[in-house]
Amino acid sequence: MASINKVKVMVVGDSGVGKSAFVHLVCHSQPITNPSWTIGCSVDIKLHEYKEGTPSQKTYFVELWDIGGSSSHRNTRAVFYNCFQGIILIHDLTNRKSHQNLRKWLAELLCKEGNVKKNTGHDFDPEEFVDNQIPILIIGTKLDMVQQGLSPNRSSSVAEECGADEFYLDCHQAKSLAPGSTNAVKLSRFFDKVIERRYYSQNSSQMTTLLDRRRVGPLSPKLSHVD
Amino acid sequence: MYCVHHRLVQLIFSITFALSCTMFELIIFEILGVLEASSRFLHWKIGLYAMLFMLIFLLPFYIGYFILSNIRFVKQSVLKLLTVAAWLFFMYLFWKIGDPFPILSPKHGIFSIEQGISRVGVIGVTLMALLSGFGAVNYPYTSMTYFMRPVTPNDTQSLEKKVLQTVDMIIMKKKRIALAEREKLLQPGSGSQGSVIWNMLKSVTTSQYGSSENVSQLKQEVAALEELSRQLFLEAVDMHTMQERIEWSKTLKGKYFNFLGYFFSLYCVWKIFISTVNIVFDRVGKVDPVTRGIEIAVNYMGINFDVSVMFYFTSTTVLCVL
Numbered sequence: 001m002a003s004i005n006k007v008k009v010m011v012v013g014d015s016g017v018g019k020s021a022f023v024h025l026v027c028h029s030q031p032i033t034n035p036s037w038t039i040g041c042s043v044d045i046k047l048h049e050y051k052e053g054t055p056s057q058k059t060y061f062v063e064l065w066d067i068g069g070s071s072s073h074r075n076t077r078a079v080f081y082n083c084f085q086g087i088i089l090i091h092d093l094t095n096r097k098s099h100q101n102l103r104k105w106l107a108e109l110l111c112k113e114g115n116v117k118k119n120t121g122h123d124f125d126p127e128e129f130v131d132n133q134i135p136i137l138i139i140g141t142k143l144d145m146v147q148q149g150l151s152p153n154r155s156s157s158v159a160e161e162c163g164a165d166e167f168y169l170d171c172h173q174a175k176s177l178a179p180g181s182t183n184a185v186k187l188s189r190f191f192d193k194v195i196e197r198r199y200y201s202q203n204s205s206q207m208t209t210l211l212d213r214r215r216v217g218p219l220s221p222k223l224s225h226v227d
Numbered sequence: 228m229y230c231v232h233h234r235l236v237q238l239i240f241s242i243t244f245a246l247s248c249t250m251f252e253l254i255i256f257e258i259l260g261v262l263e264a265s266s267r268f269l270h271w272k273i274g275l276y277a278m279l280f281m282l283i284f285l286l287p288f289y290i291g292y293f294i295l296s297n298i299r300f301v302k303q304s305v306l307k308l309l310t311v312a313a314w315l316f317f318m319y320l321f322w323k324i325g326d327p328f329p330i331l332s333p334k335h336g337i338f339s340i341e342q343g344i345s346r347v348g349v350i351g352v353t354l355m356a357l358l359s360g361f362g363a364v365n366y367p368y369t370s371m372t373y374f375m376r377p378v379t380p381n382d383t384q385s386l387e388k389k390v391l392q393t394v395d396m397i398i399m400k401k402k403r404i405a406l407a408e409r410e411k412l413l414q415p416g417s418g419s420q421g422s423v424i425w426n427m428l429k430s431v432t433t434s435q436y437g438s439s440e441n442v443s444q445l446k447q448e449v450a451a452l453e454e455l456s457r458q459l460f461l462e463a464v465d466m467h468t469m470q471e472r473i474e475w476s477k478t479l480k481g482k483y484f485n486f487l488g489y490f491f492s493l494y495c496v497w498k499i500f501i502s503t504v505n506i507v508f509d510r511v512g513k514v515d516p517v518t519r520g521i522e523i524a525v526n527y528m529g530i531n532f533d534v535s536v537m538f539y540f541t542s543t544t545v546l547c548v549l
Contacts, residue, residue, distance in 0.1 A: 004402075006402075027405075039457045039460060039461065040390070040456055040457050040459075040460030040461070041394060041456070041460070042453065043394060043397055043398050043401065044401065045398065045401045045402050045404075045405045046405075047405050047406070047409055061402055061405075063398055072464070073460070073464050075464065075467040075468065075471065076387075076460065076463045076464045076467050079387045079390060079391065079463070080391075080394075
């Protein structure tokens with residue numbers, strides 16, 4: 001166990017959107033049976049195969065830190081926000097406000113340097129996230145409760161601003177993340193990106209704008225050959 | 228918690244609120260004498276009937292409906308019947324509550340609205356008293372410095388460290404569980420089917436954390452640790468809240484509320500004393516101390532005020548503030 005490396009991914013979103021259900025589905029491949037409000041932080045582990053199917057396949061631990069979203073615990077949540085390598089933002093498809101609040105969550109995660117009190121009135125500034133290198137994934141839950149056929153063909157504004165991937169799913173069905181489905185592929189690509197950034201990209205300062213990164217694809221394999 | 232976007236609930240809430248405001252305005256008009264007396268009476272009657280209808284029929288019905296629809300094992304077809312049953316039960320309780328009170332007058336009969344109003348009134352006043360009592364006690368507690376324990380940054384840091392340590396222990400155990408479960412999946416004859424010798428051979432040849440892990444025991448330990456982490460987190464939240472309150476009390480607003488807190492707690496103690504005296508000695512209290520204080524102040528300053536109007540306003544204000 002000492003030889004397996006780990007990455008830490010924060011799973012955040014408003015209270016009641018389905019973070020615990022999603023984490024349980026990812027880690028145990030089964031829908032959760034008795035969801036209750038998360039107090040503080042609940043961590044679950046997924047064994048992820050980096051670069052699955054290639055000769056350089058390696059196992060990593062992905063720690064999914066599911067942070068309880070109630071606003072009354074805001075002042076103590078910051079204790080969990082140190083050195084994470086990935087962010088999963090979860091919103092509820094039946095509640096548009098939870099999608100708008102994703103910006104506030106992003107601000108809370110990325111501006112955690114003390115001053116929790118200032119964050120309550122903090123206005124989201126898109127400029128701050130241009131320099132952000134942490135991979136972000138946006139997930140919409142409760143797909144079964146909205147009209148059928150809803151998919152993010154037109155990426156939402158938050159996803160565009162952060163250069164994040166996104167998909168929608170229903171956490172009560174195990175087949176939403178069945179191996180080989182589009183959602184599972186996107187999720188595993190996200191985990192690969194997180195692991196790559198943490199363990200394989202030595203020259204992370206050379207990845208400048210988000211647009212370049214989206215156009216060119218992962219730069220790090222090319223950069224690592226430059227040695 | 229996110230806002231309730233269910234249209235019906237919003238509508239019901241708005242109607243109830245609007246009706247309450249209308250009745251409140253009618254009371255003020257009554258005191259001040261605005262509008263024709265007959266139109267006031269008409270509006271009053273309409274408002275009263277509508278309010279009673281809401282309170283007795285609509286609200287309990289929908290509350291019961293929503294509660295029952297949230298319980299998982301209730302089927303859709305049975306839902307409506309169960310709601311009607313729940314509502315009838317509620318009406319029965321409602322009736323029973325009113326029995327001890329001497330409000331049944333022979334000339335109005337049983338199903339008149341007087342029954343409804345009197346019951347609603349009694350329950351409403353009791354709830355108001357409970358709420359204001361709670362407010363009276365909670366408010367000095369939150370704003371008076373006497374009740375605030377000092378919290379140093381060291382305390383918060385050590386508690387936060389404990390929370391993180393517990394979470395790290397949970398993570399370690401969960402990693403072992405995950406590895407053990409993966410091992411179980413990879414072994415062909417996995418589970419408890421191997422003999423004792425086979426198990427010993429496996430534990431010698433495989434890695435240190437092989438399938439000899441006792442997964443169920445680990446899961447129990449994880450559950451206990453998770454409970455511990457929740458408790459520690461809640462303690463940390465309390466500590467942070469206390470810190471914020473201490474900082475807030477140092478501001479001017481905080482000091483003002485602190486002074487008000489002392490004033491109101493003295494008032495509450497006086498109230499409790501007087502009501503106990505009233506009940507014990509069976510004496511009907513005439514006027515409450517705030518009005519009496521204002522009477523004295525008014526007489527001292529020699530200004531002409533209508534005392535009955537002042538009575539309404541001051542008592543209501545004090546009640547509202549509490």
